[in-house]
Amino acid sequence: MRIAIVGLGLIGGSLALKLTEAGYSVWGISRNPATCQEALERGAVQGCGTELAQLTLFNPQVVVICTPLEQVLATLAALVPYLSPQTVVSDVGSVKQPIVGPATALWPLFVGGHPMAGKTLQGIQGAEANLFLGRPYVLTPIPQTQPQALAVMQELVAAVGAEVVLADPVRHDQAVAWVSHLPVMVGAGLIAAVSQEENSNILALARTLASSGFRDTSRVGGGIPQLGLEMARYNRQALLAALRGYQAELKALEQLIEGEQWEELLQKLQRVRQEWQQFPVNQGAP
Amino acid sequence: MRIAIVGLGLIGGSLALKLTEAGYSVWGISRNPATCQEALERGAVQGCGTELAQLTLFNPQVVVICTPLEQVLATLAALVPYLSPQTVVSDVGSVKQPIVGPATALWPLFVGGHPMAGKTLQGIQGAEANLFLGRPYVLTPIPQTQPQALAVMQELVAAVGAEVVLADPVRHDQAVAWVSHLPVMVGAGLIAAVSQEENSNILALARTLASSGFRDTSRVGGGIPQLGLEMARYNRQALLAALRGYQAELKALEQLIEGEQWEELLQKLQRVRQEWQQFPVNQGAP
Numbered sequence: 001m002r003i004a005i006v007g008l009g010l011i012g013g014s015l016a017l018k019l020t021e022a023g024y025s026v027w028g029i030s031r032n033p034a035t036c037q038e039a040l041e042r043g044a045v046q047g048c049g050t051e052l053a054q055l056t057l058f059n060p061q062v063v064v065i066c067t068p069l070e071q072v073l074a075t076l077a078a079l080v081p082y083l084s085p086q087t088v089v090s091d092v093g094s095v096k097q098p099i100v101g102p103a104t105a106l107w108p109l110f111v112g113g114h115p116m117a118g119k120t121l122q123g124i125q126g127a128e129a130n131l132f133l134g135r136p137y138v139l140t141p142i143p144q145t146q147p148q149a150l151a152v153m154q155e156l157v158a159a160v161g162a163e164v165v166l167a168d169p170v171r172h173d174q175a176v177a178w179v180s181h182l183p184v185m186v187g188a189g190l191i192a193a194v195s196q197e198e199n200s201n202i203l204a205l206a207r208t209l210a211s212s213g214f215r216d217t218s219r220v221g222g223g224i225p226q227l228g229l230e231m232a233r234y235n236r237q238a239l240l241a242a243l244r245g246y247q248a249e250l251k252a253l254e255q256l257i258e259g260e261q262w263e264e265l266l267q268k269l270q271r272v273r274q275e276w277q278q279f280p281v282n283q284g285a286p
Numbered sequence: 287m288r289i290a291i292v293g294l295g296l297i298g299g300s301l302a303l304k305l306t307e308a309g310y311s312v313w314g315i316s317r318n319p320a321t322c323q324e325a326l327e328r329g330a331v332q333g334c335g336t337e338l339a340q341l342t343l344f345n346p347q348v349v350v351i352c353t354p355l356e357q358v359l360a361t362l363a364a365l366v367p368y369l370s371p372q373t374v375v376s377d378v379g380s381v382k383q384p385i386v387g388p389a390t391a392l393w394p395l396f397v398g399g400h401p402m403a404g405k406t407l408q409g410i411q412g413a414e415a416n417l418f419l420g421r422p423y424v425l426t427p428i429p430q431t432q433p434q435a436l437a438v439m440q441e442l443v444a445a446v447g448a449e450v451v452l453a454d455p456v457r458h459d460q461a462v463a464w465v466s467h468l469p470v471m472v473g474a475g476l477i478a479a480v481s482q483e484e485n486s487n488i489l490a491l492a493r494t495l496a497s498s499g500f501r502d503t504s505r506v507g508g509g510i511p512q513l514g515l516e517m518a519r520y521n522r523q524a525l526l527a528a529l530r531g532y533q534a535e536l537k538a539l540e541q542l543i544e545g546e547q548w549e550e551l552l553q554k555l556q557r558v559r560q561e562w563q564q565f566p567v568n569q570g571a572p
Binding site: 116117118135136138165167171172174175176178179180182183184185186187188189190191192193194195196197199201202205206207208209210211212213214215216217218219220221222223224225226228229232233236239240242243244245246247248249250251252253254256257258260262265266268269270271272273275276277278279280281282 | 402403404405421422424451453457458460461462464465466468469470471472473474475476477478479480481482483485487488491492493494495496497498499500501502503504505506507508509510511512514515518519522525526528529530531532533534535536537538539540542543544546548551552554555556557558559561562563564565566567568
């Protein structure tokens with residue numbers, strides 16, 4: 001199968017590496033010639049171009065659009081003239097509802113996708129073949145989605161070692177608002193709150209004393225600003241609902257502490273610890 | 287130098303291991319005979335007893351109280367009859383203001399201490415000699431603190447490979463409210479908020495899709511409930527102030543998203559990323 005990856009960042013580069021390793025014929029498209037160069041040198045792709053038109057030479061059976069979210073629809077529209085009628089197209093955007101309907105209208109063989117994997121190091125520099133291994137990879141079919149296109153994408157997800165999770169776009173967006181987008185705002189708020197401490201002695205001491213607990217809690221909040229913006233912009237309603245639910249929980253914790261309701265606070269923290277253990281990603285942790 | 291460690295949990299056990307390794311003569315006291323047994327088997331201590339009175343046999347020059355916070359003062363009061371007049375006493379509690387004054391009144395050679403180290407695995411099972419290596423170890427002298435007692439504790443901190451940080455108790459408590467105690471509530475609120483999602487399909491999907499970002503942001507929130515309670519109870523005012531500052535930041539983020547002020551949100555997240563890089567614990571991270 002011939003697969004084209006449009007956008008060779010962390011996700012696109014990692015998909016290319018793994019699919020090449022799995023024996024597929026993989027081409028890349030990147031506007032940046034240096035990225036093409038690096039993808040070729042790392043053996044992620046067997047060919048690479050800077051223009052979408054070059055795809056007519058490769059004639060891919062699958063195209064995965066791995067651009068930033070805001071460019072997915074424009075990229076697809078620009079791609080259409082160069083696709084053969086049987087080509088399946090997917091994307092890897094972290095929000096699906098604003099993409100999947102319009103993209104399917106543009107191209108009937110579109111299937112929305114979202115691999116649940118990432119790392120702090122961005123770009124092709126961070127790419128690694130095993131980024132998706134054992135991770136969920138969401139595919140978001142809608143009633144108009146063609147079954148054969150979905151089947152092709154399921155094969156591709158299996159090929160990168162990920163686990164297929166099927167969800168409709170709206171449900172996907174609400175779930176990631178909770179576990180992926182809300183944590184960015186939670187961490188960003190933590191960094192911002194500490195940093196506005198007015199007593200410079202206390203702020204300096206806080207920075208000195210910050211340990212692994214602070215580092216982990218704030219990590220995704222201190223991540224790439226453009227990614228945080230993208231989540232907020234394209235998943236605005238679900239993220240706002242999550243932020244409001246979160247603030248209600250914080251207020252409840254504050255009131256327990258304010259009212260010195262220590263038995264209730266202990267019970268709450270015990271319940272939280274049980275809930276925390278119900279997330280598969282936490283299982284095996286002590 | 288003869289050092290007694292009262293309470294052989296994660297911190298006490300780790301101090302004992304490292305101080306023994308560094309050539310000091312170390313005794314332990316634990317109410318639990320099985321803990322004594324394990325400390326002896328691991329070579330953390332050369333002697334171990336279940337009663338404070340047994341310390342008269344060992345005649346320590348330093349005693350470090352490593353009990354839970356709420357037992358520090360009672361333990362010190364119970365210790366006093368068995369101490370020789372030159373014995374230096376310290377503790378490792380995560381809140382200092384409620385401890386240091388009363389403890390110094392009970393025992394003039396008391397010095398408050400707080401090693402900034404921890405891990406998820408609690409108890410002597412989690413203890414490791416290098417837990418404190420390169421980490422800050424706060425000592426909190428007050429005007430009544432005896433200089434020779436402080437000097438002894440500075441030697442001991444250096445012996446466990448940690449970096450001495452001197453701070454007054456109030457300043458310490460405010461700083462750890464920001465970077466140690468607030469993150470617990472931040473993470474606990476996140477877990478609680480996701481878990482109260484009423485649509486069971488969305489909750490199940492959120493749990494399935496939760497990845498390293500959620501895991502890290504929520505980790506300390508899902509920690510030992512008794513530790514979270516202790517922080518809230520003994521550092522109540524500073525934690526409440528931190529919680530309120532945090533909620534103001536979240537509200538500001540919510541308003542930027544609500545108002546679709548994307549340029550301002552991007553600037554905010556860029557500022558947050560710069561602030562995040564100013565914490566030494568984040569330096570070297572990409």
